[in-house]
Amino acid sequence: MSGLPAVGASGQAAGRLVPGRGERLRTVAALVWPTLRATRISPLLAAGVVGAAIVTPPAVTGSILPPDEHITLLRLVMACVGLGVTFTLDDPAKPTAETLPVAAWLGALLRAVLAAVVGGACWAAALLVTRSGPETTSLPYPDLTREAATVAVVAFLASAVGWRRSPRGIGSPLAAPMLLLGMAVVALLPAPVALLVGTGDGWDAAHDRWTFLLAGTLLVTAGVLTARR
Amino acid sequence: MTATMTVAAPARPTPSSTQGRRRALLALARFESIRMLRHPLTVAAALLFLAPWLWGWLSGSANRYPVLPDELITIQLLALPILGGSALIVANLVTLRAHRHKVDASYDVLVLPPAWRVGGFLLALLPLAGLSLLLAGVPVGDSAALPGAAGSVDIATLLTPSALTLLLGAVGVLAGVLIRSVLIAPLVVLLVLVLEFLVITPLIIETGWRFLLPVYVSEFTVPVPAGVSDRPAARHLAYLIGITVLLAAAVLARANARRQVVAAGLVVGLILAVGGGLTQSRPDPGLAAARVTVEERAASIQSCEIRGDVTYCFFEGFGGFVPGWDAVVTSVRAVVPASAASSGPPLAVRQRASLDAITAAGWTGSIAEDRRVVAGWKVEDAAAGTPEAVRVDTSWGDDRAAAALAAEVAYRLMAAKAYDGGNFLCGAPAALLVWLVGQASPTTLAGMRSLDETSFGALSFSDISSRYGILVPDRAAAPALELLRRADEVAPLVERHWVELTAPETPLERFGAIFGVPIQPLAPDDEALPCVA
Numbered sequence: 001m002s003g004l005p006a007v008g009a010s011g012q013a014a015g016r017l018v019p020g021r022g023e024r025l026r027t028v029a030a031l032v033w034p035t036l037r038a039t040r041i042s043p044l045l046a047a048g049v050v051g052a053a054i055v056t057p058p059a060v061t062g063s064i065l066p067p068d069e070h071i072t073l074l075r076l077v078m079a080c081v082g083l084g085v086t087f088t089l090d091d092p093a094k095p096t097a098e099t100l101p102v103a104a105w106l107g108a109l110l111r112a113v114l115a116a117v118v119g120g121a122c123w124a125a126a127l128l129v130t131r132s133g134p135e136t137t138s139l140p141y142p143d144l145t146r147e148a149a150t151v152a153v154v155a156f157l158a159s160a161v162g163w164r165r166s167p168r169g170i171g172s173p174l175a176a177p178m179l180l181l182g183m184a185v186v187a188l189l190p191a192p193v194a195l196l197v198g199t200g201d202g203w204d205a206a207h208d209r210w211t212f213l214l215a216g217t218l219l220v221t222a223g224v225l226t227a228r229r
Numbered sequence: 230m231t232a233t234m235t236v237a238a239p240a241r242p243t244p245s246s247t248q249g250r251r252r253a254l255l256a257l258a259r260f261e262s263i264r265m266l267r268h269p270l271t272v273a274a275a276l277l278f279l280a281p282w283l284w285g286w287l288s289g290s291a292n293r294y295p296v297l298p299d300e301l302i303t304i305q306l307l308a309l310p311i312l313g314g315s316a317l318i319v320a321n322l323v324t325l326r327a328h329r330h331k332v333d334a335s336y337d338v339l340v341l342p343p344a345w346r347v348g349g350f351l352l353a354l355l356p357l358a359g360l361s362l363l364l365a366g367v368p369v370g371d372s373a374a375l376p377g378a379a380g381s382v383d384i385a386t387l388l389t390p391s392a393l394t395l396l397l398g399a400v401g402v403l404a405g406v407l408i409r410s411v412l413i414a415p416l417v418v419l420l421v422l423v424l425e426f427l428v429i430t431p432l433i434i435e436t437g438w439r440f441l442l443p444v445y446v447s448e449f450t451v452p453v454p455a456g457v458s459d460r461p462a463a464r465h466l467a468y469l470i471g472i473t474v475l476l477a478a479a480v481l482a483r484a485n486a487r488r489q490v491v492a493a494g495l496v497v498g499l500i501l502a503v504g505g506g507l508t509q510s511r512p513d514p515g516l517a518a519a520r521v522t523v524e525e526r527a528a529s530i531q532s533c534e535i536r537g538d539v540t541y542c543f544f545e546g547f548g549g550f551v552p553g554w555d556a557v558v559t560s561v562r563a564v565v566p567a568s569a570a571s572s573g574p575p576l577a578v579r580q581r582a583s584l585d586a587i588t589a590a591g592w593t594g595s596i597a598e599d600r601r602v603v604a605g606w607k608v609e610d611a612a613a614g615t616p617e618a619v620r621v622d623t624s625w626g627d628d629r630a631a632a633a634l635a636a637e638v639a640y641r642l643m644a645a646k647a648y649d650g651g652n653f654l655c656g657a658p659a660a661l662l663v664w665l666v667g668q669a670s671p672t673t674l675a676g677m678r679s680l681d682e683t684s685f686g687a688l689s690f691s692d693i694s695s696r697y698g699i700l701v702p703d704r705a706a707a708p709a710l711e712l713l714r715r716a717d718e719v720a721p722l723v724e725r726h727w728v729e730l731t732a733p734e735t736p737l738e739r740f741g742a743i744f745g746v747p748i749q750p751l752a753p754d755d756e757a758l759p760c761v762a
Contacts, residue, residue: 043410043412046412046416047412047416050416050419050420054419054423063432069426069430072426073423073426076419076422076423076426079419079422080416080419083412083415083416083419084412087412170329172411172412173322173329173411176318176411176412176414176415177270177315177318177415179415180314180318180415180418180419181270181273181274181277184274184277184310184311184314185277188277188280188281190284190288
């Protein structure tokens with residue numbers, strides 16, 4: 001006899017090797033604060049500040065810009081916030097924390113929630129600054145927010161890929177350039193599949209594509225985070 | 230008993246000689262340059278930079294009549310964020326490698342002091358700059374080899390993408406020695422994009438400040454002949470190199486390099502940056518006179534080529550456009566009755582450049598002013614022996630430009646004179662002109678449909694500058710567009726009723742009656758349209 005506890009038909013180990021639901025929840029709860037504390041939020045905050053600085057001059061000087069130029073500036077803010085998000089999963093403690101009693105994706109999810117809160121606040125601040133300028137009330141803010149959410153999810157996916165590939169748990173040196181490269185590719189897409197369009201006939205069609213991209217990226221991200229190593 | 234041994238910190242190994250350090254520096258630069266060139270971001274950036282050019286060829290949408298100075302500016306605008314941005318990030322990652330891998334302390338045992346090491350990183354940027362030159366040279370060389378290419382390749386402008394790569398690479402190294410975070414480089418790339426946004430802002434374009442940005446664009450809305458646009462390419466290149474040298478001096482100073490080396494870098498950098506920066510904003514003295522000549526006395530500086538019975542006159546360097554113009558003229562003449570194909574004075578086509586500078590206020594002219602300009606051109610055409618010459622723009626190669634020229638030629642054949650500019654073309658002649666343009670060739674038809682999609686209230690047969698072109702109200706264009714579907718039965722009717730249809734006083738309703746197409750009733754706005762007399 002090996003001495004190992006026998007596992008029952010329900011998956012519950014006779015010797016409580018597999019934790020129960022309540023125990024698992026308690027473990028997750030215990031994981032929240034250390035995870036949030038370990039998450040690198042300062043790059044996201046710094047990137048958010050740079051983003052807000054990009055849209056500030058037109059608002060402060062009262063310059064009247066065409067809607068498409070405001071949209072360009074807000075897209076640069078998205079890229080800034082996205083860059084900050086690529087640092088979310090950086091975790092130098094990865095080599096020592098690979099045998100936690102909970103799945104790795106739970107920790108990643110907690111970090112994603114924090115990034116969403118901080119990144120969302122940065123984005124909201126940029127929108128408020130833009131809106132305080134002249135002739136900016138009619139800008140398509142909901143559609144732009146959909147774009148920003150997609151960029152943030154793509155950034156998180158890049159961060160997840162970098163985190164998985166890096167034995168030391170530092171994925172940002174790979175993820176940040178990957179995000180910029182992806183955005184450059186998007187900027188060069190030809191008209192039939194363009195994503196970065198101006199306000200005009202192709203706006204709605206492009207935003208349908210943004211929605212598909214958002215949904216697809218969420219699925220891929222979930223796949224990357226839950227895939228077994 | 231336990232013995233405790235104290236080990237003294239090892240002193241930095243003293244290199245045998247400056248010669249040895251130099252060899253080590255070059256070896257480091259060679260090693261890092263290969264790593265930079267092979268970095269996935271560099272490879273991806275190179276592919277991305279060439280993607281628009283490749284797409285143009287694969288999809289068949291590449292312009293076969295490029296204006297080379299404008300092409301070079303487009304390439305610079307692409308090179309700044311893509312090649313420059315990738316150089317910045319890669320150089321920053323290289324500089325931060327020791328820090329990222331937590332081996333900074335181990336570097337103290339190497340023979341190269343920090344100043345020499347960062348010097349190696351800076352030297353390693355040179356092959357990246359060479360790669361940029363190669364990448365920029367591919368599309369430029371391809372465009373220059375086309376028989377329809379206009380203008381010439383300025384060497385200083387061609388070298389600018391390399392200078393931008395060096396400059397941003399040096400920024401990456403400097404960011405690495407100043408701030409030990411990989412976040413900084415991508416953020417700086419985004420700030421570079423903000424600079425690029427400023428480059429194309431009219432508020433900046435109309436001032437001399439634009440030359441202080443890494444890249445500058447033409448101050449005109451259309452391509453212009455050589456010597457007219459203010460493009461101090463060589464001085465701007467010196468300015469960029471000067472800033473790069475200053476950045477390199479800052480990197481070396483931060484790494485505690487010898488004072489003499491830093492001072493020399495500062496002096497050279499300041500001379501180049503300040504000298505180039507100040508002199509590039511000073512316009513060339515002959516610029517104003519050259520602009521007046523191009524706009525008002527174009528015939529005095531143009532060359533002419535005769536093809537069949539048509540004379541084509543063009544600015545220096547634009548001769549490659551003539552075959553394209555000739556194809557359009559021939560196609561329009563083929564769809565008018567034989568008697569009309571040679572109406573009026575001998576047919577001539579003259580290139581005109583409207584030097585509308587880009588300003589924050591936008592276009593501030595008037596229709597009357599436009600008509601005065603065109604009247605002046607007509608006087609000059611008559612004096613040059615090409616009376617009533619058809620006008621053609623300085624940009625060529627797309628369907629829209631072909632449609633605009635076809636409309637000018639059609640009007641010239643219908644009215645036996647060139648278009649006077651400004652007002653709308655109304656009545657039956659307007660509808661006939663639209664039909665002729667659509668019927669001339671698939672290219673002119675596609676161009677007209679494209680112009681129609683972006684016109685409101687009237688079909689505007691003009692290209693980029695949107696001045697001087699023929700305007701046909703939508704009410705007159707609609708029946709002609711419908712007639713294009715039944716060419717076989719329309720052509721004989723056009724020939725039979727040519728004189729009536731081309732008479733300015735023939736109403737649009739008569740056009741509808743002849744061809745059996747419905748005409749929309751006259752709207753109150755249509756009555757107020759100023760029509761060509």
